[in-house]
Amino acid sequence: xxxxxxxxxxxxxxxxxxxxxxxxxxxxxxxxxxxxxxxxxxxxxxxxxxxxxxxxxxxxxxxxxxxxxxxxxxxxxxxxxxxxxxxxxxxxxxxxxxxxxxxxxxxxxxxxxxxxxxxxxxxxxxxxxxxxxxxxxxxxxxxxxxxxxxxxxxxxxxxxxxxxxxxxxxxxxxxxxxxxxxxxxxxxxxxxxxxxxxxxxxxxxxxxxxxxxxxxxxxxxxxxxxxxxxxxxxxxxxxxxxxxxxxxxxxxxxxxxxxxxxxxxxxxxxxxxxxxxxxxxxxxxxxxxxxxxxxxxxxxxxxxxxxxxxxxxxxxxxxxxxxxxxxxxxxxxxxxxxxxxxxxxxxxxxxxxxxxxxxxxxxxxxxxxxxxxxxxxxxxxxxxxxxxxxxxxxxxxxxxxxxxxxxxxxxxxxxxxxxxxxxxxxxxxxxxxxxxxxxxxxxxxxxxxxxxxxxxxxxxxxxxxxxxxxxxxxxxxxxxxxxxxxxxxxxxxxxxxxxxxxxxxxxxxxxxxxxxxxxxxxxxxxxxxxxxxxxxxxxxxxxxxxxxxxxxxxxxxxxx
Numbered sequence: 191x192x193x194x195x196x197x198x199x200x201x202x203x204x205x206x207x208x209x210x211x212x213x214x215x216x217x218x219x220x221x222x223x224x225x226x227x228x229x230x231x232x233x234x235x236x237x238x239x240x241x242x243x244x245x246x247x248x249x250x251x252x253x254x255x256x257x258x259x260x261x262x263x264x265x266x267x268x269x270x271x272x273x274x275x276x277x278x279x280x281x282x283x284x285x286x287x288x289x290x291x292x293x294x295x296x297x298x299x300x301x302x303x304x305x306x307x308x309x310x311x312x313x314x315x316x317x318x319x320x321x322x323x324x325x326x327x328x329x330x331x332x333x334x335x336x337x338x339x340x341x342x343x344x345x346x347x348x349x350x351x352x353x354x355x356x357x358x359x360x361x362x363x364x365x366x367x368x369x370x371x372x373x374x375x376x377x378x379x380x381x382x383x384x385x386x387x388x389x390x391x392x393x394x395x396x397x398x399x400x401x402x403x404x405x406x407x408x409x410x411x412x413x414x415x416x417x418x419x420x421x422x423x424x425x426x427x428x429x430x431x432x433x434x435x436x437x438x439x440x441x442x443x444x445x446x447x448x449x450x451x452x453x454x455x456x457x458x459x460x461x462x463x464x465x466x467x468x469x470x471x472x473x474x475x476x477x478x479x480x481x482x483x484x485x486x487x488x489x490x491x492x493x494x495x496x497x498x499x500x501x502x503x504x505x506x507x508x509x510x511x512x513x514x515x516x517x518x519x520x521x522x523x524x525x526x527x528x529x530x531x532x533x534x535x536x537x538x539x540x541x542x543x544x545x546x547x548x549x550x551x552x553x554x555x556x557x558x559x560x561x562x563x564x565x566x567x568x569x570x571x572x573x574x575x576x577x578x579x580x581x582x583x584x585x586x587x588x589x590x591x592x593x594x595x596x597x598x599x600x601x602x603x604x605x606x607x608x609x610x611x612x613x614x615x616x617x618x619x620x621x622x623x624x625x626x627x628x629x630x631x632x633x634x635x636x637x638x639x640x641x642x643x644x645x646x647x648x649x650x651x652x653x654x655x656x657x658x659x660x661x662x663x664x665x666x667x668x669x670x671x672x673x674x675x676x677x678x679x680x681x682x683x684x685x686x687x688x689x690x691x692x693x694x695x696x697x698x699x700x701x702x703x704x705x706x707x708x709x710x711x712x713x714x715x716x717x718x719x720x721x722x723x724x725x726x727x728x729x730x731x732x733x734x735x736x737x738x739x740x741x742x743x744x745x746x747x748x749x750x
Contacts, residue, residue, distance in 0.1 A: 435459035609746020674718020701745035
């Protein structure tokens with residue numbers, strides 16, 4: 191049964207304004223900037239108004255220089271002055287979304303057909319200034335989650351199944367202001383306005399996921415155009431399923447939908463996850479992930495991740511992560527991490543970390559790290575305030591504890607000591623770390639015609655600082671002694687306490703007592719000619735087995 195259709199054409203000159211006048215754009219701000227970049231000016235406004243901006247940096251010239259002096263001016267008016275009316279604004283939660291929109295569209299319907307459980311609309315999208323048809327514009331019904339792109343002649347067709355009292359079509363195109371057209375099935379005309387019940391909800395995002403090389407390979411050109419045309423529309427649904435991006439229960443609108451549950455046989459492309467998402471190969475998520483996400487190969491997320499994330503190869507997250515993530519190869523987080531990362535090869539966080547990083551090879555945090563880093567080869571943190579365990583531990587500044595062969599930081603120890611003791615008359619030690627805990631790498635040789643000894647070892651120490659010039663060094667060292675014969679293991683442990691006196695910057699002297707604990711299975715006289723035949727002095731302590739101990743001394747100088 192056909193209904194009499196009353197067509198009401200509503201041209202929205204600024205779609206963002208039509209979504210409702212909310213608080214952020216009406217806030218009054220005051221500041222004075224001179225010869226500053228647009229990005230810095232936007233930062234001033236967001237700080238003064240206590241909100242955030244979201245925009246595509248490729249379309250807005252962030253590096254252009256402006257002067258701006260405003261006194262208690264609404265944010266909307268400030269933006270009008272900055273962009274001369276060429277940018278449209280929209281509010282969503284704590285964000286103000288900027289969209290370059292200097293041109294104007296109109297929808298020209300050609301055919302409207304209704305039948306039982308069918309509603310069909312076709313027509314053209316037209317540039318209001320030039321009159322030319324606009325190709326590759328997105329036309330969509332946001333509540334019904336159906337969309338299409340205009341062809342090369344600007345023509346579109348949309349079909350809707352079921353009974354609908356009204357259909358609201360929105361036309362969007364990059365650099366154009368959005369336009370809405372309301373089709374009603376009765377006399378009552380209800381234009382979209384300030385109290386639009388179909389207000390947009392969802393996740394604020396950037397286009398960074400689509401900019402990834404792998405995304406360009408996996409996504410069709412139609413999907414990328416669709417997202418450029420309608421970057422700020424989101425909807426929520428309980429469930430979606432897909433085989434690949436585009437082959438989804440939501441069709442091309444899948445990237446505009448936040449799902450409670452998402453099942454992707456091979457791979458999926460969604461706006462966000464507020465529950466569970468699982469994929470055989472990959473998940474591409476534009477916005478936030480809350481709760482759980484897993485993929486056989488990789489997850490790529492443009493928004494925050496809160497919860498648990500697993501990937502067979504890589505987790506790649508462009509914002510903050512809170513919770514637990516594990517990957518067979520690597521985890522990469524562009525924002526902050528508050529939780530635990532486990533990577534088969536490595537982990538990378540570009541901002542602050544509070545938690546734990548565990549990697550087979552290396553962990554890197556390019557900002558502040560508070561917690562524990564454990565790696566098979568190396569750890570790095572720009573500002574380290576926790577525990578590092580690895581062969582090599584690096585930091586720009588460190589107030590924590592590092593355990594490894596080399597522990598280097600700009601404010602840490604890089605000391606070189608030359609010393610003698612009761613057993614070996616020429617030793618050198620490299621100390622790295624800090625007063626809390628430092629590592630010693632030791633090599634030495636006892637120069638003698640009849641009692642040669644070569645030794646290498648590793649140790650750990652702690653300094654009790656008694657002021658700017660005095661310290662007590664407490665150290666535990668394990669050494670291997672070579673006596674000209676590699677058939678026997680000669681292991682020496684030394685426990686020593688030295689008083690260090692700093693004479694001037696970069697030079698100190700030290701000395702103190704030590705206790706040696708020695709174990710060797712070498713029989714008497716087994717040392718090679720010219721090497722020391724009996725390490726243990728006459729006065730010593732006898733322990734069980736081959737273990738013996740004695741008191742000794744050590745004295746030397748430290749440089750740097």
